[in-house]
Amino acid sequence: MKTSALLSRGSAPTELVTAELDDPRPDEVIVRIEAVGVCHTDLVTREALGNTPAVLGHEGCGIVERLGSSVTSLRTGERVVISFASCGRCGQCRAGHPAHCGWATALNGSGRRLDGSPTIRVAGEPVYGAFFGQSSFATAVLADARSCVPVGDVPPEVAAPFGCGFLxxxxxxxxxxxxxxxxxxxxxxxxxxxxxxxxxxxxxxxxxxxxxxxxxxxxxxxxxxxxxxxxxxxxxxxxxxxxxxxxxxxxxxxxxxxxxxxxxxxxxxxxxxxxxxxxxxxxxxxxxxxxxxEGDAEPSVLVPELLQRYRQGRLPVDRLVTTYALSDFDRAVADQQAGRTLKPVLLPDRG
Missing domain, CATH: 3.40.50.720 (NAD(P)-binding Rossmann-like Domain)
Incomplete structure (x- = not known):
């Protein structure tokens, strides 16, 4: 399916382009992004990749639109936060420490699936994607269902940073x-x-x-x-x-x-x-x-707990967030680096 995505090449200005996502495999989902946080790791990775064309973003929140054939833990129309990717099968994952998954580097930082296949293309050519299992600087993303945590009616701009930074x-x-x-x-x-x-x-x-x-x-x-x-x-x-x-x-x-x-x-x-x-x-x-x-967290456990504290007024993280249009990524980064913004969150619908 088609999506609008922020394409970055090193320190050059980002560009909003039309990209194509793979169809979801049995354990994957398509999520329409409502909000996505900007994290320091995005900026470090952009610099490290040099001129490699990439779609980054790893604090996505949005609505599930399509389910892979074996996904039973989610339903279409459900709002989810997308957190980091983990295999769910290795010793660390089974022990409740998925941030230390044996496949963490490949799943979150290789730019492709574990089998080496790309998840996103621009002008027909594969680009670096699947960042933290999502690449959510876009209007829609392909993600592993295991990485998606339902968040109910929490505003997406508040929920998104729980994918990584707040978590x-x-x-x-x-x-x-x-x-x-x-x-x-x-x-x-x-x-x-x-x-x-x-x-x-x-x-x-x-x-x-x-x-x-x-x-x-x-x-x-x-x-x-x-x-x-x-x-x-x-x-x-x-x-x-x-x-x-x-x-x-x-x-x-x-x-x-x-x-x-x-x-x-x-x-x-x-x-x-x-x-x-x-x-x-x-x-x-x-x-x-x-x-x-990643806070040594199991997102499916800690994210709901933290959002409950937010609902109770005990964790007022909405005070930390400033929103921008997706196309205003470069301004959001400049504001954050200048100290004018604490946590920038991009809203694709305003792009």
Missing amino acids: TGAGAVLNVLRPGPDDRLLVIGGGGVGSAAVLTALSEAVEVVVAEPVAARRALAARCGATAVASLDATLPPLTHALDTTGRPELIRRALGLLQPRGVLALVGLGPAELALEARALLLRGLHVRGCV
Whole structure:
């Protein structure tokens, strides 16, 4: 079927083009996209691919339009969030940790299906697609049914970022760090992932400190109930847990130095491949450092829980979202990088 899609080539301006999707295989579905979040991983991947033509996007939300012949978990007309792809069969998936699926790299980052077949073509030629099992910078996508989570009547622009960014921040708190009411959490970086972590921790009655250089983001965190500082050079209270969303080695090392004995630091930011840490401090102070992918979440379990908190007013993630037309991708990215927007979400119907 035909779809309009944002085609990117490295740092060149994106182009809205007509593309063709494959028909769904037995375990796949076609989803008409109503909203799609813009995530830092999209931008990193666009740069890494160079001039390779690609359709990215991995925080899609929309209406199921077509079902593969073996799909029984979804129905047409149902609104779903599309999260990352996983096989559902390997040891990690069976243990409830699909973010660490044995096929995660191939399913989410190869640009094709596992068997090497393309899912999307432009002018008859295959392009890099199937990004995180979806490539949702488009008006319609082909996705694995396993990646789709029903979300009911939640507005699509609110639900979409739960496919990755909001899921990552919230899951890092609930599944990895697990602070309690007597703990104090430091969140480094107040972007989409960090802000979702802040709101989730506050919903757990955890005291939160946010380190964020952008004044508008600090103000938002403060309005939500967190303590906000411009940098880690500020005088901070004792900290039991920390979450780094920046990937910057100097901030990670500084965070470890600020933690109380037996403190826990989770890393979700993409940064340099190597990071030098002081082993003696880790050993003598009993510190823990945890990597965290996609909030170590099972989306079919955590996304409904988080959306229920949103419905109850405990997780006001709608405060984080600014919407743009699909064709305004480049402006959305520029606004995010300038700090004018926290979490941009694209609306294809406005493209």
